[in-house]
Amino acid sequence: MTRFIHVALGQLGPIARADTRVQVVARLCEMMREAHACGAHLIVYPELALTTFFPRWYMDSDGEINSFFEREMPSAETLPLFALSRELGVGFYLGYAELTSENGRQVRYNTSILVDRGGTIVGKYRKVHLPGHYEHEPWRRFQHLEKRYFTPGDRFGVTEAFGGKIGMAICNDRRWAETYRVMGLQGVEMVLIGYNTPVHNAPAPAHDDLSLFHNQLSMQAGAYQNGTWVVGVAKAGIEEGVDSIGGSCIIAPSGEVVASCITKGDEVAIARCDLDFCALYKRTTFNFDLHRQPHAYGMIVERKGETLRADGSPLG
Known part of the structure; x- marks a missing residue:
């Protein structure tokens, strides 16, 4: 018996710093409705999908920094997305900045959650491979301060959901072979990845023309070498003056791209993914x-x- 998941890419265009959570969630809900109309069971949104990509700015005030973080999930602002998920029977992956308390101290993570078709959170992941730098570097056109604002996560796991074994990663994780292999060793059948990736790489500007190529290359390699579907979704376009790549796509265990977005704005694309296709690679090569x-x-x-x-x- 085949196990199909109809998966939608929920690519976002730019989010301005002044945009509210309510405005962003309304956009996410609109894309979920469109995905449902196309027959989707699951929609995948980007990394830090509720706000602009704030690590591009240096901040030293906890109040200012924490304004970009969620203290609970669902929150009052995100509850409509969960309610719509239950109403439509469409699950989702959502990336956001998480503020929590551990051993009496405040900790910040770059987080994603997996929500099933009943609107219930069934998995949580915290980004392991944090890119960028910690201190303000004024020579850069814009900052990339993930190391300053986030604590790295400590594990890659696999969740039984949507009839299969689903894993999660975030942005820079997709470049590292260990990301896929650790989940591959757990039998993963679909890896969901949200990302915000600027076109310009300040420490290595020679890479700028290769940004889209490297994005797709890393995900295709991870899919093929671990016999798994990979779903990568961008927040794209010129956001607060910084251009970020699109290239959202769904990749089969064969390494082939089976669906992709063609704009750098809010866009939905869908593919019918057979989880049993993974076995063709997991049992052979x-x-x-x-x-x-x-x-x-x-x-x-x-x-x-x-x-x-x-x-x-x-x-x-």
């Missing part, structure tokens, strides 16, 4: 149990005080 040789990789990792081999088994 990328049969990990049969073909991987982790003992030869010379890799160890640390987890909660334990030293582990690359395959996750204890060392020693």
Whole structure:
């Protein structure tokens, strides 16, 4: 029996700094209605989808910084999106800035959630690979201060949802092979990735003309090498004077792009994704149990005080 998910790309155009959560959520709801009309079961929105991409500015006031963060989810402003999800039977992935408390101290994360078709949160992920820098660097045309405003997450997981094994990542995570492989080892069948990626790379401007190519290359490689669907969704266009790439797309386990957005504004595109197609690669070319040789990789990792081999088994 095949397992199909009808997945919609919920690409966003620019969000101005002055735009309110209410205004943004209205845009998200409109795209969810459009996705539902096209038969979608799941719509994927970008990273930090509720606000402008605020790490482009240096701020040292906690009050100013925290104004971009959500203290609860759902909040009063985002509740209409959850209500519409329940009404239409359309789940969603949503990226946002999360403010929480851990051991009595304030912690900020770059977060995404997975919401099922009943409007219930069934998964949460916190961005592991934070790009950019920590201190103000005035030589840049704009800042990229994710390391200043966020704490890195500590794990990649897989959630049983939508009839399959769903994983999440955010933006810079998509460039790292470990992102896909850690979830691939957990049997992931679809990886959802939201991103905000400026065209201009200040430390390496020679990369600017390759921004879209590198975006798609990394996601296609991750899909193929782990036998999984990958869904990448942008917040695109010229936002507060900074141009960001689009290129939102759905990639099959074969590495082929099966759907994509063609603008840099609010846009919905959809694909019918067969999760059983993953097995064609997981049982052949990328049969990990049969073909991987982790003992030869010379890799160890640390987890909660334990030293582990690359395959996750204890060392020693």
